Amino acid sequence: MKTTYLLLSKEDQWVRPYFKKYKKLLALVLFLGFLTFFAASALMFTSGLLISKSAAKPENILMVYVPIVLTRGFGIARPTLRYVERLGSHNWVLKMTSDIRLKLYQSMESKAAKSKDDYQTGNLLGILAEDVDHIQNLYLRTIFPAIVSLILYVVIVIALGYFSLPLALMMLLLMGVILFVLPLASVLVNNARIYRQKAKRHALYNELTDAVLGVGDWQYSGRYQEFLTRYNESEAKVREEDQAMNRYSRFDGLIKQVVFGVIILVLFVWAGNYFGSGDQAMRNWIAAFVLAFFPLIDAFAPVSDSLKELPLYEDTVQRLSTLPEIKSEGTTQEVTLTSKEIMFDEVTFSYGDDTRTLLNEFNLVIPEGEVLAVLGKSGVGKTTLSKLLRGDLVPKSGQITIGDIPVVQLGSHVSDLIGVLNQSPHIFNTTIGNNIRLGNLDATDEEIEEAAIQAGLQPVLDKLPLGLDTVVEESGKRFSGGEQQRIALARILLQDAPIIIIDEPTIGLDPVTEKQLLTTVFEVLKGKTVLWITHHLVGTHYADRIIFIEDAKISMEGNLNSLLTESSRFKELYQLDLYE
Known part of the structure; x- marks a missing residue:
């Protein structure tokens, strides 16, 4: 895809460099993101085990002491890790967007006199506000969740392969539908729609800023109502595209819930066969394995929603790439003038x-x-x-x-x-x-x-x-x-x-x-x-x-x-x- 190529391309100077610049913080954020969902899944796992063991009427409280401690531990770890992960990810993004804004203003300033010739005011507003916001969302809503989901995906398949190779292959296929098939379908279906929405939104920016700059002339000519009518019509076209995308998002969400239902059903059948033939202690693991998958919905579900916005990020990177390249301060040498002629x-x-x-x-x-x-x-x-x-x-x-x-x-x-x-x-x-x-x-x-x-x-x-x-x-x-x-x-x-x-x-x-x-x-x-x-x-x-x-x-x-x-x-x- 064009967007992926742009992000991975060595020519990109607006997104890719910050992976390397803040790589340690990025690695920490991704690790914390993985631990957050691991703690959530482990909490449900130990809770299921605790419920099953308690239902078997243990003779002594010490029989369920370990699940109680683990449930408390993972219960505290989940929100704590989530909070620290959010702090880290937003800190990373704020550092990155701060650098981008500085670079952006320096780039615009370096050709300030020419900027108004090359860009309409609406486009300038789009670059200074919307494009930086898109890059921020690219990290928070697309890159981070996608990488964390892929890490979980690999770990889960490997872990299930330890118990059953057929189960691991089945989960590889079912979770692959959520992580790869649905996001790809979302991009293909919504790609043209997002481009239309983007074009209409940019046209709306230009039309609005042009009218605001000439608001006095609109009033003097007595045609301000005509402008309002035209603007409302343009805005309605943008809302139509939003509604169409929302309809698809609801359909996509329904498909994901169905697939997750199938995953839970498959896991329940496997756990029943695998642990059900043993004694009571073995059967206690059935609920633990099944419940452990429920928190993973929060990790996998957002991927397709975020990937469908890739065309927006592609446009952002392309527009930023057209700006003049800023040379480092070290390349500007001190000058000594012998005269001012x-x-x-x-x-x-x-x-x-x-x-x-x-x-x-x-x-x-x-x-x-x-x-x-x-x-x-x-x-x-x-x-x-x-x-x-x-x-x-x-x-x-x-x-x-x-x-x-x-x-x-x-x-x-x-x-x-x-x-x-x-x-x-x-x-x-x-x-x-x-x-x-x-x-x-x-x-x-x-x-x-x-x-x-x-x-x-x-x-x-x-x-x-x-x-x-x-x-x-x-x-x-x-x-x-x-x-x-x-x-x-x-x-x-x-x-x-x-x-x-x-x-x-x-x-x-x-x-x-x-x-x-x-x-x-x-x-x-x-x-x-x-x-x-x-x-x-x-x-x-x-x-x-x-x-x-x-x-x-x-x-x-x-x-x-x-x-x-x-x-x-x-x-x-x-x-x-x-x-x-």
């Missing part, structure tokens, strides 16, 4: 199979400490230029370096060198201080306060009773757009990166707020290298140099005064922007 050398870039080339043999040098304004029409590649500089995108050809070191070799160190103030910085639902602290988790309260003051937040803080301890609420909606940008600016100041990318941070702000924000930004960033992406020509006097990107090349270049003097086209565009 940025160079784009013959860089060519286009998105995927898009025939339109955004940058074509593009050359640009940004000296250390320069403020460079990048202008151009929407879609010409201004933001793409910043993503290439960050290493979020890789050029088709050419090279981008900072101080003679290729950006692709900087790895995680790129965050130490480059800070970003973009159009819509995310403000988390926590305090202002914690939002600023994101720039440097080791910063002191005094450093956070200083960064907030530098970013021009003092007038805002003076109006808040709790100051930096004020909760900003979800997405920072408690504050205006300009105030949110100042919080983000304080975050960058705390980060203290030598290179700053400013990607149109004043979009949506009124002219007065825009001017105030830009004044603050360029005052506090003085001395740093700034790549400023903007659509406004007015205000470019803050820049040491201005470039226009057009037709995948630089079409105009110079400072504001030289361009106004030497380029009639720039002057015309400047006048249009001035009176816009």
